[in-house]
Amino acid sequence: LSTLIVAEHNGESLTKATLNAVTAAQAIGGEISALVAGANASKIVEEVSKVKGISKVLYADNECYKGLLPEAITPLVLAAQNQFNYTHITATATAFGKNFIPRLAAKLDVSPISDIIGITSEDTFTRTVYAGNAIATVKSKDNVKVFSVRATAFDAADVGSDAVGVEQAPSAESPNTSSWEGQELSKSDRPELTSASYVISGGRGLKSGDNFSLLYELADTMGAAVGASRAAVDAGYVPNDMQVGQTGKIVAPELYIAVGISGAIQHLAGMKDSKTIVAVNKDPEAPIFQVADYGLVEDLFKAVPELTEKVKAAKSG
Amino acid sequence: MALRVLVGCKRVIDYAVKVRVKPDKTGVVTDGVKHSMNPFDEIAIEEAVRLKEKKVASEVVAISCGPKQCQETLRTALAMGADRAIHVEVPEPESHTLEPLGVAKIFSKLAKDEDVGLIIVGKQAIDDDCNQTGQLTAALLDWPQATFASEITVDGDSMKVIREVDGGLETIKVNMPAVVSADLRLNEPRYATLPNIMKAKKKKIDVKTPADLGVDISPRTETLSVEDPPVRQAGSKVEDVSELVEKLKSHGFV
Known part of the structure; x- marks a missing residue:
């Protein structure tokens, strides 16, 4: 072998x-x-x-x-x-x-x-x-x-x-049928999504790309990476490289916080091996709660800023 | 301009169906379950049809490999704007062990027979989640591959492609002929309108077999079992943010 x-x-x-x-x-x-x-x-x-x-x-x-x-x-x-x-x-x-x-x-x-x-x-x-x-x-x-x-x-x-x-390595000839022209990488000081210990993801519940700033603030407080559901990518809120799911990235961090994500099968495929899962969603029937260790039924626009503030307080306290 | 485009269209269990594993662990339940075109292949068809509308492509040929019902999938492709279709019939139960490598051998043979200049496939089928067919086909033809494409621009003998990669986007240039695999943001597939569905009924579907094409599709892998994944137990609800923060603290997350 x-x-x-x-x-x-x-x-x-x-x-x-x-x-x-x-x-x-x-x-x-x-x-x-x-x-x-x-x-x-x-x-x-x-x-x-x-x-x-x-x-x-x-x-x-x-x-x-x-x-x-x-x-x-x-x-x-x-x-x-x-x-x-x-x-x-x-x-x-x-x-x-x-x-x-x-x-x-x-x-x-x-x-x-x-x-x-x-x-x-x-x-x-x-x-x-x-x-x-x-x-x-x-x-x-x-x-x-x-x-x-x-x-x-x-x-x-x-x-x-x-x-x-x-x-x-033994030498080989390249066919020269393709060439690499360049890349446009998403610039971020946050940890890389697939290797981060903490991941915070947003879904359609965020309602716009601008509102992802709520998640970025919480992520920066916790040292987390930020991901998204396919629905949020489809809606054009964020780029595809943030997509967690069957057709995006597979993550398994220590802590995964799903915000405004209903929990479609294809999203669960990308994150259900996370050690601890937290879900914040105002719909108590959202399937994401079936895999969440801790579920909070609340409007994310109220809960996330409060969470950021309390995490900040806990860290400085 | 005579760019003939070949598009792969896989018939899969509809994305909205909750898949169930068979009790004998040989696979998943497919009888009486709604099937439709693999969503990424709809994006592939849409892109090919748009190339034709832009007069970059001259003809769009849809292909599907599998049992008879694949012809329904091909009718959808024809209703979306494909000009004609080829059904490579692989009846059940052989269709259950048809691997991407076999499909790629079929595609590459047809690409040569039909004098094709571009192949577009979906990046991944949502049943086996293999993400292989485009790459395998490109290799067999010795063509370059532009996978996970989110934008393609054909420019004479070459094509500029923006690709979805882990860190963001990447731009490559490939010579034609080439194979493209479609990612989510390449386009938004159209719905087939009723008049187009009617028109599609008159379009031609050629039926061939792998043997007609001289392609060996015998499987190289054996699926020993298909089982349910471990079930994750739901935890508890917390009352408010304060309680959530306490829980996060107890795990040492904050």
Whole structure:
């Protein structure tokens, strides 16, 4: 058994979800190698080489890996596979992994397994279907198992101080059929949604994008990230990168506060593994209360400012 | 301009249906359950039809793989403005084990047969939540892929695509032909009007089988069981904000 993890990073630092994928790979057993592809990403290589559980790092340094486009990364991973014959190849089920993993799988003529939440054995995985309303146990009959890992389902691997060896990755040609032009990232000093300990999300009950300022104030008081339901995204209140749910991000923070969110199935799929769930909604019949540890039936426009004030007072007191 | 666009339309259990797991754990109950077009595929069809209305595309061909009832899904696509449709018939029970890889093999074969220049699919089907078909199809054709698209602009031999990524938006440029997968904000799909539903009845649906196309769809995975997720127990209601703050304090959250 041997696993290759394709590391995700933004050019500056390693995406934390990659550490969760390392833990998943450890559950399979065997040697774990990591591949870092990037343009001048030696800092990332250093970081990856210290992750516990990884025994070797392959590094491919080339301008064409900027933006981690799947057209460029896939031939590189195929070249590594030709040389090392891994039994398992994986990445995180983030925008990067979801984009890249199936492309690689098709090139290996393998049926990929998306967004796994558990590993039963070296060829058998569990994953959610129907927005988390059912859990399927799936056995792969392919020689090479190609899968993506849901970060919230696995702990993050530790980062130590001893670095393992780094090798040059085998060279591969990029087809140059796509190019990365740039990005417009939502600027925020708040924690990143998928790795935050506390998340506060707003739904259609907020009534406008401007009213999300109520949540931002509470979030900044608590050091929380801010998310949203699909309804709030559909209504144009906030951008899609804030969406928590089946078709958005999956989060599992210590504390999740749902404000003005009714609790549609597809939203619950993205947050019901949170440790503690608080719901604030003026409708006592809202389905969100069926999963909430603490439910407050009250108008959010009154409750949230009061909550912010009392949390502030508690912190200073 | 002769840009033929192929659009994948999956028939899935309607998004509003509360799915139930079968007692024998082999899958979920589908008999007598309302089905409709995968919502992301409606967005894909809408985008293709808009490209035709803008005279960027010359023809929109809708495809669905699965049992006979997929033709109802294709009629919806035709009523939304697709010109014709292809039903690749996979009867039950084989349709239950049809994987995205098999579908992608069908799509890529049809793309070649039909001289297609652009494929648009939904980013994810709301039944298996796989999020694979677009990427797999692009790989099999060796075309570039523009997944999770929220805006596409075709410009001659290339296309500029704004993509939804974890931290915000990303802009890429891909050469044509290419595969696009539609995300939520690409457009708002239209409703099929009655006159268009009537017109759609006259449009052509070709029926083929995977064997006609020479495509092997035998499954590579085996679903061992499908079970209910662990149930989360509802907690209690709190009276007011003060009590909520006390609870948050007791957990050490504040």
